[in-house]
Amino acid sequence: MDREIEEKWRxxxxxxxxxxxxxxxxxxxxxxxxxxxxxxxxxxVGHGRTYTLGDIIARYKRLTGFNVLFPMGFHESGTPILxxxxxxxxxxxxxxxxxxxxxxEYENPSDIDGIIESFKNPQNIADYFSRVIVxxxxxxxxxxxxxxxxxxxxxxxxxxxxxxxxxLESKGLIKKxxxxxxxxxxxxxxxxxxxxxxxxxxxxxxxxxTGVLFKGDKYYLIAASLRPETLFGVTxxxxxxxxxxxxxxxxxxxxxxxxxxxxxxxxxxxxxxxIGSVNPEEIIxxxxxxxxxxxxxxxxxxxxxxxxxGTGVVYSVPGxxxxxxxxxGRNNIKNSIKKVVEVKSKMSVESLVKKYGLEHNExxxxxxxxxxxxxxxxxxxxxxxGPYSGMNVAAGREAxxxxxxxxxxxxxxxxxxxxxxxxxxxxxxxxxxxxxWFIDYSPEWLKNKAHEVINSMRFYPELYRxxxxxxxxxxxxxxxARKRGIGTHLPFDENWVIESLSxxxxxxxxxxxxxxxxxxxxxxHSIPADILDYVLLGKEIRNRYDxxxxxxxxxxxxxxxxxxxxxxxxxxxPHISNHLAFFIMxxxxxFSGSKLPGGLxxxxxxxxxxxxxxxxxxxxxxxxxxxxxxxxxxxxxxxxAGADISSLLDWNEKxxxxxxxxYSYFIGLLDGYSGDNPGDGYIYDWFRSSFYKNLKNxxxxxxxxxxxxxxxxxxxxxxxxxxxxxxxGGNINSALKPILADxxxxxxxxxxxxxxxxxxxxxxxxxxxxxxxxxxxIESRIDSGIIKSETYLNRVISDIREIIKIIRIKPEKAVxxxxxxxxxxxxxxxxxxxxxxxxKSMIPDYMKNKNRIDPEPVDEYSIISKNKEYIExxxxxxxxxxxxxxxxKKNPWPGRPLIEIQ
Numbered sequence: 017m018d019r020e021i022e023e024k025w026r027x028x029x030x031x032x033x034x035x036x037x038x039x040x041x042x043x044x045x046x047x048x049x050x051x052x053x054x055x056x057x058x059x060x061v062g063h064g065r066t067y068t069l070g071d072i073i074a075r076y077k078r079l080t081g082f083n084v085l086f087p088m089g090f091h092e093s094g095t096p097i098l099x100x101x102x103x104x105x106x107x108x109x110x111x112x113x114x115x116x117x118x119x120x121e122y123e124n125p126s127d128i129d130g131i132i133e134s135f136k137n138p139q140n141i142a143d144y145f146s147r148v149i150v151x152x153x154x155x156x157x158x159x160x161x162x163x164x165x166x167x168x169x170x171x172x173x174x175x176x177x178x179x180x181x182x183x184l185e186s187k188g189l190i191k192k193x194x195x196x197x198x199x200x201x202x203x204x205x206x207x208x209x210x211x212x213x214x215x216x217x218x219x220x221x222x223x224x225x226t227g228v229l230f231k232g233d234k235y236y237l238i239a240a241s242l243r244p245e246t247l248f249g250v251t252x253x254x255x256x257x258x259x260x261x262x263x264x265x266x267x268x269x270x271x272x273x274x275x276x277x278x279x280x281x282x283x284x285x286x287x288x289x290x291i292g293s294v295n296p297e298e299i300i301x302x303x304x305x306x307x308x309x310x311x312x313x314x315x316x317x318x319x320x321x322x323x324x325x326g327t328g329v330v331y332s333v334p335g336x337x338x339x340x341x342x343x344x345g346r347n348n349i350k351n352s353i354k355k356v357v358e359v360k361s362k363m364s365v366e367s368l369v370k371k372y373g374l375e376h377n378e379x380x381x382x383x384x385x386x387x388x389x390x391x392x393x394x395x396x397x398x399x400x401x402g403p404y405s406g407m408n409v410a411a412g413r414e415a416x417x418x419x420x421x422x423x424x425x426x427x428x429x430x431x432x433x434x435x436x437x438x439x440x441x442x443x444x445x446x447x448x449x450x451x452x453w454f455i456d457y458s459p460e461w462l463k464n465k466a467h468e469v470i471n472s473m474r475f476y477p478e479l480y481r482x483x484x485x486x487x488x489x490x491x492x493x494x495x496x497a498r499k500r501g502i503g504t505h506l507p508f509d510e511n512w513v514i515e516s517l518s519x520x521x522x523x524x525x526x527x528x529x530x531x532x533x534x535x536x537x538x539x540x541h542s543i544p545a546d547i548l549d550y551v552l553l554g555k556e557i558r559n560r561y562d563x564x565x566x567x568x569x570x571x572x573x574x575x576x577x578x579x580x581x582x583x584x585x586x587x588x589x590p591h592i593s594n595h596l597a598f599f600i601m602x603x604x605x606x607f608s609g610s611k612l613p614g615g616l617x618x619x620x621x622x623x624x625x626x627x628x629x630x631x632x633x634x635x636x637x638x639x640x641x642x643x644x645x646x647x648x649x650x651x652x653x654x655x656x657a658g659a660d661i662s663s664l665l666d667w668n669e670k671x672x673x674x675x676x677x678x679y680s681y682f683i684g685l686l687d688g689y690s691g692d693n694p695g696d697g698y699i700y701d702w703f704r705s706s707f708y709k710n711l712k713n714x715x716x717x718x719x720x721x722x723x724x725x726x727x728x729x730x731x732x733x734x735x736x737x738x739x740x741x742x743x744x745g746g747n748i749n750s751a752l753k754p755i756l757a758d759x760x761x762x763x764x765x766x767x768x769x770x771x772x773x774x775x776x777x778x779x780x781x782x783x784x785x786x787x788x789x790x791x792x793x794i795e796s797r798i799d800s801g802i803i804k805s806e807t808y809l810n811r812v813i814s815d816i817r818e819i820i821k822i823i824r825i826k827p828e829k830a831v832x833x834x835x836x837x838x839x840x841x842x843x844x845x846x847x848x849x850x851x852x853x854x855x856k857s858m859i860p861d862y863m864k865n866k867n868r869i870d871p872e873p874v875d876e877y878s879i880i881s882k883n884k885e886y887i888e889x890x891x892x893x894x895x896x897x898x899x900x901x902x903x904x905k906k907n908p909w910p911g912r913p914l915i916e917i918q
Contacts, residue, residue, distance in 0.1 A: 075765035094516030099440030101138035199447035240326030257317035274328020532572035695750030870911030
């Protein structure tokens with residue numbers, strides 16, 4: 017599609033305000049939302065899938081008679097924009113290079129330095145990329161109502177966030193206390209998924225370790241473990257001989273751990289006093305007692321110990337750790353191995369080493385370890401473990417951990433599930449903050465209501481309903497505020513800023529009445545709680561306000577009542593455990609009835625040429641580059657037809673080339689369309705019926721949000737049918753004439769620019785196809801008989817080709833014998849259990865072919881006779897058709913003609 021044509025229709029849509037809906041009680045409404053983009057950089061091909069699906073669905077709903085609201089805003093809360101701005105102010109070369117690359121696509125090189133200089137103010141980053149994203153989305157043909165655009169930093173919106181927190185607080189869901197959280201060391205701030213690099217696709221969570229204290233002559237060593245039940249199997253301690261270690265005073269004990277471990281430990285526990293560094297050589301060779309046993313074990317240097325994992329001290333259990341066992345063997349360590357867990361299957365470290373061949377190749381070490389840990393946890397019983405012997409592993413783990421802690425022999429130590437940094441490069445660890453504010457999602461009443469909401473919703477695909485239920489069950493306390501960042505201050509503690517996910521749980525409601533609420537804020541410099549109670553909950557307004565405020569409040573309530581709830585929210589799987597779980601829980605806590613969410617679509621992620629999209633892999637393609645290199649419609653078509661919504665979609669050149677080829681054929685058809693009179697005859701009747709059957713399928717698939725199959729039905733199948741018309745000698749223009757308007761309407765959600773252009777060229781130059789309704793009552797236009805006839809004909813042609821291929825001789829003639837009265841009479845008699853004697857001989861042949869006989873036969877003789885010349889021209893042989901008039905040993909049956917090649 018020509019770039020100028022895309023610009024033309026984008027501008028025409030905007031000028032005509034056709035995507036800015038108002039209340040219309042004569043139509044059903046549909047309110048669809050997609051994630052609001054974070055405006056700290058340009059978006060790439062992977063981001064576009066969710067937004068494209070949202071637009072396709074919004075356009076489809078308009079097509080089928082709905083009054084559709086499809087809005088968009090921008091997320092500016094949190095620390096990423098702040099951190100990027102700080103790094104630009106500090107002259108960080110990596111950040112400056114990153115933003116220079118972004119800007120190269122949009123700006124003249126001479127202007128870039130000045131724009132980057134302006135980015136020292138974080139608001140300028142947000143404002144710039146908000147404008148860029150709006151333009152990219154408009155260029156992609158998204159039918160968004162931009163009049164309702166706002167950001168999470170807008171003052172009027174922050175009033176809504178404060179109101180939300182007051183509502184949660186009134187229900188006892190906002191609490192304060194000590195709580196382990198993900199924490200940025202450099203920023204000295206709590207962080208969430210949105211703040212962490214790749215945090216949305218590669219989750220970072222918090223694991224609880226048991227930090228076991230091993231007593232030595234001068235100090236303690238603390239070793240963090242996830243498996244305290246193996247304590248009675250300890251044979252030695254490992255430390256890294258090249259790492260830095262620190263001695264600290266904790267709970268009146270001198271404790272040694274790695275420097276990295278100390279950094280974390282000091283942020284998780286009170287009263288930590290740093291004493292000084294300890295050389296690893298001073299530790300190696302010392303002996304330390306194992307708790308509960310007073311058995312001294314050695315400290316051995318090992319290069320595999322990661323000082324930044326746990327405390328940098330690891331206790332060795334070669335009887336239940338494959339890695340420890342292999343390290344013993346490689347380094348000829350002679351310590352005796354102790355067994356403390358027994359399983360009925362007799363699985364052991366030794367048996368798994370042999371099974372996976374780990375003595376010679378350790379490539380499957382992780383797989384073997386997972387198998388061992390799983391078997392021992394679910395089927396293991398403690399042995400040789402003093403008073404804990406006989407306990408299963410799960411019970412023994414808890415008992416040993418609790419007893420260690422109660423006797424001051426251990427302490428809780430938190431660690432991240434993977435190493436992580438923030439989007440600005442700051443290291444992420446786990447800290448325990450005092451007086452941390454959090455939302456308590458654990459009350460049973462709230463979980464029950466959330467489950468009711470999930471049960472009432474539509475899920476696309478359905479499989480995500482169970483995952484959503486599990487996410488709700490898993491959710492407990494969620495830190496909801498931090499000390500710095502862009503965002504809304506807690507209404508009951510202005511020293512804290514609400515974190516970026518917690519301020520974005522009910523943001524979509526502000527799309528419904530943004531104009532009116534902003535008017536109120538601009539007049540009062542706030543939005544009083546009783547006005548929001550009135551607008552959003554239907555309560556009475558308690559205070560007196562002037563006519564302007566009351567008029568806007570009434571209008572805001574009317575808009576909210578009409579448009580809310582959110583009929584369909586579209587996002588991706590990584591958001592299930594955070595964005596979507598909070599979305600459902602907060603709605604369940606505050607709203608009821610029609611104001612609760614109506615549906616969720618979870619779309620699969622996008623990769624590029626088989627790999628995750630990332631700058632380090634060099635496979636990032638921006639939306640602007642996509643538009644310029646291909647076209648908006650080609651991109652949209654690829655996103656619609658490329659994969660089922662729940663599947664990964666691979667953006668690769670091979671598949672794109674295939675889409676371009678089919679799209680070019682479509683454009684060629686429409687460019688060459690001359691508006692001939694509708695065709696008359698078999699093949700034209702067949703094409704019309706087949707088209708409306710494809711349209712019926714398209715409508716059905718779209719209603720179930722099966723966008724890929726819908727696209728295949730209305731785009732690829734119809735063009736294949738046109739090829740068939742051409743093969744029959746028909747005129748494509750004559751075939752298109754009666755269906756072109758409906759075809760363009762049905763395709764307009766997927767390729768809107770193309771459809772708009774050809775609608776104006778060939779159908780109506782005074783209206784927009786983008787807002788045309790389509791007639792869904794099309795059953796009467798489908799002649800199932802003629803569709804079946806063509807299917808039968810093509811099957812016969814295919815069978816003849818297969819026979820010719822097998823016999824490997826040049827044929828002159830094909831004789832096609834179709835079923836006749838004898839076969840019909842046999843079937844009737846057999847089905848009625850009143851078979852006459854003369855037909856008994858047909859039973860074996862009938863039983864052999866029974867499952868392949870058509871129960872609703874067509875007039876095969878007539879079909880082949882009418883298309884005799886077509887078959888001959890296609891196969892280059894003479895065709896003769898015969899209707900059977902006798903009983904044969906091998907009979908023709910309905911749908912199973914006999915074919916003889918001569």
